[in-house]
Amino acid sequence: MNFWEYLVNRHQQLLTDAYQHASAVFQCMVVATLLGVLIGVATYRSEWAGNLATTTTATILTVPALALIGLLIPLVGLGVPPTVIALTLYGLLPVVRNAIVGLRGVDPTLVDAATGIGMSRPARLLRIELPLAWPPILTGIRVSTQMLMGIAAIAAYASGPGLGNVIFRGLASLGSANALNQVLAGTLGIIVLALLFDAAYVLIGRLTIPRGIRA
Amino acid sequence: MPETGDHGASIELESLTKRYPGSPQPAVDNVSMEIKAGEVVVFVGPSGCGKSTTLKMINRLIEPTGGRIRIGGEDVTDMDPVKLRRKVGYAIQSAGLFPHMTVAQNIGIVPKMIGWPKTRIKERTEELLDLVGLDAGEFHGRYPRQLSGGQQQRVGVARALAADPPVLLMDEPFGAVDPITRDHLQDELIRLQHELHKTIVFVTHDFDEAIKIGDRIAVLRERSHIAQFDTPEAILTNPADDFVSGFVGAGAALKRLNLTRVRDVEITGYPTVTVDDPLQQIFNRLRTSGSNEILLLDRRGRPYKWLRRGDLMRARGSLARAGTLVHDTVTRDATLRDALEAVLTDNAGRVAVTGRRGEYTGVVDMETLMNSVHEMLEADRLDAMEHQHELESLRASQTHAEQEGASGPAAVNVPGGER
Numbered sequence: 154m155n156f157w158e159y160l161v162n163r164h165q166q167l168l169t170d171a172y173q174h175a176s177a178v179f180q181c182m183v184v185a186t187l188l189g190v191l192i193g194v195a196t197y198r199s200e201w202a203g204n205l206a207t208t209t210t211a212t213i214l215t216v217p218a219l220a221l222i223g224l225l226i227p228l229v230g231l232g233v234p235p236t237v238i239a240l241t242l243y244g245l246l247p248v249v250r251n252a253i254v255g256l257r258g259v260d261p262t263l264v265d266a267a268t269g270i271g272m273s274r275p276a277r278l279l280r281i282e283l284p285l286a287w288p289p290i291l292t293g294i295r296v297s298t299q300m301l302m303g304i305a306a307i308a309a310y311a312s313g314p315g316l317g318n319v320i321f322r323g324l325a326s327l328g329s330a331n332a333l334n335q336v337l338a339g340t341l342g343i344i345v346l347a348l349l350f351d352a353a354y355v356l357i358g359r360l361t362i363p364r365g366i367r368a
Numbered sequence: 369m370p371e372t373g374d375h376g377a378s379i380e381l382e383s384l385t386k387r388y389p390g391s392p393q394p395a396v397d398n399v400s401m402e403i404k405a406g407e408v409v410v411f412v413g414p415s416g417c418g419k420s421t422t423l424k425m426i427n428r429l430i431e432p433t434g435g436r437i438r439i440g441g442e443d444v445t446d447m448d449p450v451k452l453r454r455k456v457g458y459a460i461q462s463a464g465l466f467p468h469m470t471v472a473q474n475i476g477i478v479p480k481m482i483g484w485p486k487t488r489i490k491e492r493t494e495e496l497l498d499l500v501g502l503d504a505g506e507f508h509g510r511y512p513r514q515l516s517g518g519q520q521q522r523v524g525v526a527r528a529l530a531a532d533p534p535v536l537l538m539d540e541p542f543g544a545v546d547p548i549t550r551d552h553l554q555d556e557l558i559r560l561q562h563e564l565h566k567t568i569v570f571v572t573h574d575f576d577e578a579i580k581i582g583d584r585i586a587v588l589r590e591r592s593h594i595a596q597f598d599t600p601e602a603i604l605t606n607p608a609d610d611f612v613s614g615f616v617g618a619g620a621a622l623k624r625l626n627l628t629r630v631r632d633v634e635i636t637g638y639p640t641v642t643v644d645d646p647l648q649q650i651f652n653r654l655r656t657s658g659s660n661e662i663l664l665l666d667r668r669g670r671p672y673k674w675l676r677r678g679d680l681m682r683a684r685g686s687l688a689r690a691g692t693l694v695h696d697t698v699t700r701d702a703t704l705r706d707a708l709e710a711v712l713t714d715n716a717g718r719v720a721v722t723g724r725r726g727e728y729t730g731v732v733d734m735e736t737l738m739n740s741v742h743e744m745l746e747a748d749r750l751d752a753m754e755h756q757h758e759l760e761s762l763r764a765s766q767t768h769a770e771q772e773g774a775s776g777p778a779a780v781n782v783p784g785g786e787r
Contacts, residue, residue: 266464269429269537270478270527271454280477284468363468365511 174315185244193252236313251293255286376567377440377534385434413588463524606752633740635730
């Protein structure tokens with residue numbers, strides 16, 4: 154069976170896996186974005202708190218994905234929970250770092266002007282600081298998503314969902330008829346998904362970044 | 369504080385002090401000042417003298433560590449700062465427009481926060497754009513980066529005026545634009561103030577700007593100590609001390625000329641004839657006037673030519689080529705400096721003054737100019753001395769009251785004899 158025949162033959166299964174893969178990444182990314190921006194908002198005003206947040210999230214990123222998922226299995230069991238926790242943690246760093254950099258990069262005279270014309274602290278954050286910091290935050294989200302696409306494949310190790318299952322099945326049966334096809338299909342699937350997500354982010358950027366600050 | 373301030377609101381600062389932790393000297397030390405409703409007061413002083421800090425304490429962007437602030441008689445020292453700032457317009461250097469919002473959104477942001485309906489915000493935005501000299505249809509949808517520096521500054525002023533605050537604070541608003549635009553913006557501000565009568569506190573380090581804009585100028589030295597607080601005229605002619613005269617700079621008398629208009633000085637009459645008068649009548653007019661020269665007006669009464677006795681002799685019946693053309697006139701609204709410039713460049717030392725449509729109203733020459741300036745300076749000097757005397761007696765009574773108050777518990781912070 155050549156690669157094309159394999160795809161046609163198994164497209165049902167592959168599409169389900171791809172959908173689950175994308176869905177897991179997407180949901181974890183939403184959680185990571187909310188958490189990351191919150192952490193950024195909470196820490197950007199203080200030098201040490203901001204640095205602490207960046208360093209902590211950077212440290213998490215250095216833990217090998219396989220090890221982290223392995224360590225989570227005895228704590229939360231197999232399947233979806235370790236996948237979600239691991240993906241969310243890995244997704245945090247770029248978002249947190251870019252949120253802090255973006256919020257700190259807002260021109261202080263604008264913040265001064267906003268205060269001076271009578272904006273309260275929450276209004277200033279929501280109407281001025283976050284919209285101005287949004288482009289770098291969106292970049293962080295984009296980088297995170299690309300990274301999670303790859304890491305999500307490893308979730309299959311903990312019986313998690315996604316295209317990782319196809320790759321692992323192939324790797325486990327190397328030498329058999331479909332082994333190479335499986336690895337190839339899984340890998341290409343992830344690449345295609347990553348490209349689709351990236352295109353979506355370009356569109357989101359177009360729609361959400363105000364014209365006045367678009368590069 | 370009045371809700372809509374057609375005529376501004378008074379501002380009183382009482383022993384206002386800002387002390388930063390860890391620094392031995394206060395940044396602003398015990399500033400007391402009364403600003404009348406509808407007045408433009410300019411804080412001027414060298415960099416780091418605390419003028420900006422003092423300004424920012426009025427809307428409590430910087431919280432004072434001591435003293436009281438009253439706006440329109442109401443003590444705002446402990447009021448919710450967000451509410452206070454919505455009633456005090458604030459314009460800063462390089463405008464501080466929010467780049468992600470359109471011009472209309474920038475102007476409408478304060479009215480939106482205080483809950484105006486959409487249609488009212490839209491009307492107000494258009495009215496304000498018109499007021500600051502920008503075409504509403506063309507500019508309301510633009511983003512700040514699509515505007516020039518001067519246009520941004522206009523929008524900044526419009527934003528500060530959006531909710532019609534009685535008080536306007538301006539922190540070096542024209543510091544970042546080129547000199548020509550700055551001059552233009554200053555003129556616009558004067559015109560605006562003529563219509564609006566806000567109470568404006570304006571910070572600058574440019575003394576010439578202060579003279580041009582201020583009804584009164586507070587010259588500040590380090591720690592925001594008031595070196596002199598008086599009208600531009602008084603400061604120019606009678607600086608309180610070496611610090612102030614150093615700040616006024618060279619050419620105080622020349623700067624003084626900028627503050628007086630031609631209509632304020634004596635304009636002398638001059639024998640005139642019109643181009644339609646017969647030659648004989650012109651001769652007679654010249655003879656009876658006892659003057660050596662006569663001004664020929666055109667059919668609309670505008671100065672046309674200077675005719676000397678000799679010119680007429682040579683004219684031989686036609687005025688077409690006789691005399692010298694009037695090449696420069698000044699209006700009654702021109703400053704004395706412009707008039708002096710014109711007089712100096714004229715080879716006979718006089719210049720014709722014209723009304724609004726260019727019609728002749730009189731002549732100013734070197735002699736009348738000199739006399740007027742001398743009288744003016746003398747009057748200024750007397751005024752300034754009087755003010756200084758008042759200030760000293762006020763200080764003396766304050767010190768007196770403080771000394772008395774030191775023994776009595778009730779007299780804290782109540783300087784006696786305030787008038």
